[in-house]
Amino acid sequence: MKFGFDIDDTLLNLREHAFRVYNVKLNRQVGIEVFQALKTIPIHDAFGLSAEEGKELWNLHRDEIYYSAPPFDQAVEVLQELDRQGHEIYYVTARTAVHCARTKDALVIAGFPVHEERFYCGMADAEKVHILRKLDLDYYFDDKPAVLETLSELDMRVYAKDNPYNTHLDLPRIVNWSELLEIANNSWQGLSDDSMTIE
Numbered sequence: 001m002k003f004g005f006d007i008d009d010t011l012l013n014l015r016e017h018a019f020r021v022y023n024v025k026l027n028r029q030v031g032i033e034v035f036q037a038l039k040t041i042p043i044h045d046a047f048g049l050s051a052e053e054g055k056e057l058w059n060l061h062r063d064e065i066y067y068s069a070p071p072f073d074q075a076v077e078v079l080q081e082l083d084r085q086g087h088e089i090y091y092v093t094a095r096t097a098v099h100c101a102r103t104k105d106a107l108v109i110a111g112f113p114v115h116e117e118r119f120y121c122g123m124a125d126a127e128k129v130h131i132l133r134k135l136d137l138d139y140y141f142d143d144k145p146a147v148l149e150t151l152s153e154l155d156m157r158v159y160a161k162d163n164p165y166n167t168h169l170d171l172p173r174i175v176n177w178s179e180l181l182e183i184a185n186n187s188w189q190g191l192s193d194d195s196m197t198i199e
């Protein structure tokens with residue numbers, strides 16, 4: 001099977017990491033519960049910053065945040081296992097072109113199974129749908145409503161990586177990556193039973 005993954009806030013815990021970095025940079029101690037209550041992708045509200053100030057802070061520390069954000073629990077282990085089982089793993093990230101090579105290297109260093117020809121980077125959110133259509137994936141995982149909302153016409157199983165800002169989407173969701181092994185196993189069974197209709 002072919003599995004596709006967004007990176008930021010799907011495989012990497014980017015926002016929460018950015019929240020921790022901002023606390024350090026701003027010499028603040030905003031509690032994690034403030035972060036957890038945020039319903040927006042941007043996190044500047046937690047620090048009482050305007051959108052413009054938030055953007056400035058993000059631009060200032062983006063590189064540090066990108067390349068030090070940790071994977072979500074079990075993400076590396078589960079993708080390694082899928083790779084061992086012979087599944088194809090694709091990465092599809094809207095990080096800008098200047099970050100593509102470093103991002104791929106960082107995934108490898110973190111332990112993710114990366115094949116050179118299965119790493120797609122540098123497209124706009126709205127362009128992801130076109131790339132995903134060409135890849136002809138069986139499964140795709142993303143966190144962002146602006147992306148997820150464009151994928152309903154594709155013949156592919158789309159999951160939301162559960163985040164407070166996407167709970168309104170009527171999609172199956174992944175809370176912990178350990179759930180994915182069961183999904184993959186069920187889909188193998190579905191194939192061997194010649195039943196393609198399991199959901």
Ligand SMILES: [Mg+2]
Nearest residue numbers: 006008009143
């Ligand atoms: Mg994302």
